[in-house]
Structures are given as structure tokens and as C-alpha cells.
Amino acid sequence: MTATIAYVRVSTDDQTTEAQRHAISQRFNVSEWFSDEATSGATKALQREGFKALHAYARKGDTVVVAAIDRLGRDTIDVLETVEALKAKGVTVVSMREGVAADRKLTQFRPLC
Numbered sequence: 001m002t003a004t005i006a007y008v009r010v011s012t013d014d015q016t017t018e019a020q021r022h023a024i025s026q027r028f029n030v031s032e033w034f035s036d037e038a039t040s041g042a043t044k045a046l047q048r049e050g051f052k053a054l055h056a057y058a059r060k061g062d063t064v065v066v067a068a069i070d071r072l073g074r075d076t077i078d079v080l081e082t083v084e085a086l087k088a089k090g091v092t093v094v095s096m097r098e099g100v101a102a103d104r105k106l107t108q109f110r111p112l113c
Contacts, residue, residue, distance in 0.1 A: 041074030060090030
């Protein structure tokens with residue numbers, strides 16, 4: 001059975017994940033939520049507790065949804081490595097703000113319909 005998994009992240013104690021959760025909930029029926037709060041995007045995703053738990057939980061055929069691709073990381077290389085780590089498990093990554101899904105080759109993102 002496949003799952004839709006959401007990941008939310010905020011960088012400071014002054015921010016909350018509520019806006020991200022609301023946006024994702026409007027379009028997706030999320031079965032499991034993972035979060036990192038007060039965690040800088042400079043910290044690689046696989047070094048964050050919430051994302052590590054998501055990575056361990058995700059299975060082939062699952063979809064991971066983020067409100068925006070920058071929730072996965074601050075720089076392009078880190079984001080691509082994070083997406084590739086999920087795709088290697090057979091997981092699709094969807095970014096709502098950018099309107100793309102990554103489920104094939106590293107450089108291939110497809111528009112969401």
C-alpha cells in the first residue's frame with residue numbers, strides 16, 4: 001500500500017509549520033507527517049531528525065510532498081542529493097510551489113497536472 005507523506009520545515013523558533021501544513025492538506029490526503037522545526041536549511045536533510053525519520057519510513061511507491069523545494073535544503077546540490085536519495089527508494093517527490101514532481105532521472109522534473 002502506498003502512502004502520501006508530507007515534510008515541513010521551518011528555520012527559526014519564530015516560525016510555524018502551520019501554513020505549510022494547510023497548503024499541503026488542501027491538495028493531498030496525507031497519511032503521515034514529518035517535520036523539523038528551528039532547523040536551518042544549511043543542515044543537510046539526512047542530518048535532520050525529522051527528515052531522517054521520513055527517509056526510514058518511506059517505501060517504494062510512496063509520494064513525499066513539500067510545500068516548496070527549499071524545504072528540503074538551501075543549496076541545489078543538497079536538494080538534488082536529497083531527491084535522489086528518495087528516488088533511489090522508489091519514492092516520488094512533489095514540490096507544490098514549483099508545481100513539479102521528481103520520479104525519474106535526477107535531472108527530470110515533470111509538471112504537476
